[in-house]
Amino acid sequence: MPKLVFVEKNGAEREVDAPLGLSVLEIAHQNDVDIEGACEGSLACSTCHVIVDPAWYGKLAKATEDEEDMLDLAFGLTSTSRLGCQIVMTPALDGLRVRLPASTRNAQG
């Protein structure tokens, strides 16, 4: 089973099982990791913002324009930010590390 490492806001790391085909957001929810994902992956919020470890960022499929537009609304945007609902686990991403941002904009905006 591939693994995914979440780095929580306080720096604590959690390695969890990451079934292929599930998004980082879905995996977070399965493991009670604190990522909101208010729109359930329909690219209508930015509450699933995660900061990808720079060593991994280049291995991800490129963000679509819609994702980029939503990311622009995320608090604490970094050059390796992505939306967790748009990162889907593949064998190449086994061991992926993502950090939770310090704060997110809530669903009401």
Ligand code: FES
């Ligand atoms: S859950 Fe809303 S954009 Fe990812």
